[in-house]
Amino acid sequence: MRRTGAVVVAAxxxxxxxxxxxxAPAGGTAQRGLVVGSTSDPDTLFPWKATxxxxxxxxxxxxxxxxELDANLEVVPGLAESWQVSGDGRTITMTLRENVAFADGxxxxxxxxxxxxxxxxxxxxxxxxAASLASVTAVDAPDxxxxxxxxxxxxxxxxxxxxxxxxxxxxxxxxxxxxQATPNGTGPFTLTQRTPNQSIVLxxxxxxxxxxxxxxxxxxxxxxxxxxxxSAMQSGNVGFAVFDDPLVAQSAEGSGLSVTxxxxxxxxxxxxxxxxxxxxxxxxxxxxxxxxxxxxxxxxAALGEGEVTGxxxxxxxxxxxxxxxxxxxDVEAAKRHLAAAGHAGGLTLSxxxxxxxxxxxxxxxxxxxxxLAEAGITLNLDVLESGAYVDRWVAADFQTAVALNGGRPDxxxxxxxxxxxxxxxxxxxxxxxxxxxALFAQGKxxxxxxxxxxxxxxxxxxxxxxxxxxxxxxxxxYTATGADVTGFRPMANGSLKYLRETSVGGS
Numbered sequence: 001m002r003r004t005g006a007v008v009v010a011a012x013x014x015x016x017x018x019x020x021x022x023x024a025p026a027g028g029t030a031q032r033g034l035v036v037g038s039t040s041d042p043d044t045l046f047p048w049k050a051t052x053x054x055x056x057x058x059x060x061x062x063x064x065x066x067x068e069l070d071a072n073l074e075v076v077p078g079l080a081e082s083w084q085v086s087g088d089g090r091t092i093t094m095t096l097r098e099n100v101a102f103a104d105g106x107x108x109x110x111x112x113x114x115x116x117x118x119x120x121x122x123x124x125x126x127x128x129x130a131a132s133l134a135s136v137t138a139v140d141a142p143d144x145x146x147x148x149x150x151x152x153x154x155x156x157x158x159x160x161x162x163x164x165x166x167x168x169x170x171x172x173x174x175x176x177x178x179x180q181a182t183p184n185g186t187g188p189f190t191l192t193q194r195t196p197n198q199s200i201v202l203x204x205x206x207x208x209x210x211x212x213x214x215x216x217x218x219x220x221x222x223x224x225x226x227x228x229x230x231s232a233m234q235s236g237n238v239g240f241a242v243f244d245d246p247l248v249a250q251s252a253e254g255s256g257l258s259v260t261x262x263x264x265x266x267x268x269x270x271x272x273x274x275x276x277x278x279x280x281x282x283x284x285x286x287x288x289x290x291x292x293x294x295x296x297x298x299x300x301a302a303l304g305e306g307e308v309t310g311x312x313x314x315x316x317x318x319x320x321x322x323x324x325x326x327x328x329x330d331v332e333a334a335k336r337h338l339a340a341a342g343h344a345g346g347l348t349l350s351x352x353x354x355x356x357x358x359x360x361x362x363x364x365x366x367x368x369x370x371x372l373a374e375a376g377i378t379l380n381l382d383v384l385e386s387g388a389y390v391d392r393w394v395a396a397d398f399q400t401a402v403a404l405n406g407g408r409p410d411x412x413x414x415x416x417x418x419x420x421x422x423x424x425x426x427x428x429x430x431x432x433x434x435x436x437x438a439l440f441a442q443g444k445x446x447x448x449x450x451x452x453x454x455x456x457x458x459x460x461x462x463x464x465x466x467x468x469x470x471x472x473x474x475x476x477x478y479t480a481t482g483a484d485v486t487g488f489r490p491m492a493n494g495s496l497k498y499l500r501e502t503s504v505g506g507s
Contacts, residue, residue, distance in 0.1 A: 284337070331374055352393065
């Protein structure tokens with residue numbers, strides 16, 4: 001197995017006072033632009049609603065966030081150059097960088113930050129990360145460089161959450177419709193041309209606060225399948241790509257391309273809509289859990305390159321995948337649960353499956369389908385292009401969903417929006433309970449790392465024992481680069497942040 005690189009994932013990210021620069025790249029002149037092969041066109045250019053991986057990869061080049069994560073997933077300054085947390089943990093005072101501008105040339109200041117945070121918190125906005133600001137009760141902008149967040153109580157995960165492009169800073173007068181046509185962020189690149197379903201071309205932002213990127217241009221070119229991207233890289237038409245399929249990665253490496261494996265916080269999962277019958281029955285959900293051999297799914301879909309996982313994938317809080325009902329496949333137990341739920345004669349369910357967003361989805365789905373059939377469960381697959389899949393996923397218009405969800409270093413940011421009763425993606429998750437609400441509240445309010453670990457072990461147990469979803473495995477991303485591409489650093493959260501430090505043929 002290739003192991004040319006790995007990312008060390010940070011320990012728990014806690015509230016701290018912090019200051020310092022963002023680590024501008026050293027000097028050097030890029031000689032050529034970089035073409036990134038992408039299997040799908042972004043389904044949105046509005047950062048607060050982006051869930052598709054391809055959309056996030058583009059948007060994180062265009063938009064800035066108050067904090068950022070470095071290559072070790074530690075929180076570092078972003079648009080906020082420093083912050084102070086009050087002694088009682090209820091106030092965060094941020095100092096914004098000077099002379100930051102949006103792509104249209106207008107200045108970024110605290111009024112934009114306040115407007116962004118206030119709008120993300122509004123239910124009507126539909127921001128996918130709104131729950132990350134659930135502890136925020138007020139945002140104030142006492143002067144152009146100062147933003148004050150007042151919290152209902154200490155929130156150990158909020159600084160890491162603010163690093164997500166889903167909480168990007170937008171101009172105070174921006175509209176979703178306007179930004180879909182003309183993105184206007186403070187990121188390292190600006191959009192220069194978009195041809196739908198073909199390409200998105202970016203130019204370096206010469207006024208980026210961390211210094212302009214080295215690349216004279218960055219193009220995300222849509223090539224619908226990963227094998228074709230390898231061919232494009234071999235011919236020199238594409239210089240960079242991130243693959244999900246280990247077979248494709250092997251092919252790329254065999255053809256002479258440099259391939260780096262990076263373990264991911266993202267997780268493959270069979271989501272269950274527990275608010276709909278028959279999945280509102282715990283016995284039905286446990287039947288699914290007992291019927292699936294997760295290692296077999298991993299072996300079949302991803303050549304065994306990865307690990308069977310429980311809910312939490314961050315090494316600092318990692319769930320024990322054996323701590324669940326039926327840690328090993330038990331078809332007879334699955335049949336007993338089906339009978340207990342009144343489905344002794346069998347059960348038929350449906351699953352939505354994305355085709356295009358990640359490479360292993362259909363293979364995962366067909367393996368799960370085959371395994372469930374042996375337990376008397378018929379799973380009908382509805383394979384959708386990624387945009388249609390995301391639309392139905394966000395609307396919770398499914399019984400089950402074969403999914404690859406992005407991971408985060410802090411478990412509150414990872415799951416609070418899904419599994420709390422007021423979480424903005426709770427409709428998608430389909431499950432919450434008073435016990436989980438209380439545990440997530442405790443996790444937010446607790447700063448001690450060991451105490452937090454104990455709390456999130458309980459969260460994991462609640463999710464597994466109630467078979468809220470069927471967690472499958474974590475895997476790798478495979479970053480392929482041409483011979484003259486240098487400077488990129490892969491990250492365990494899948495971010496392509498370090499394209500801002502990448503060059504082609506330059507030094």
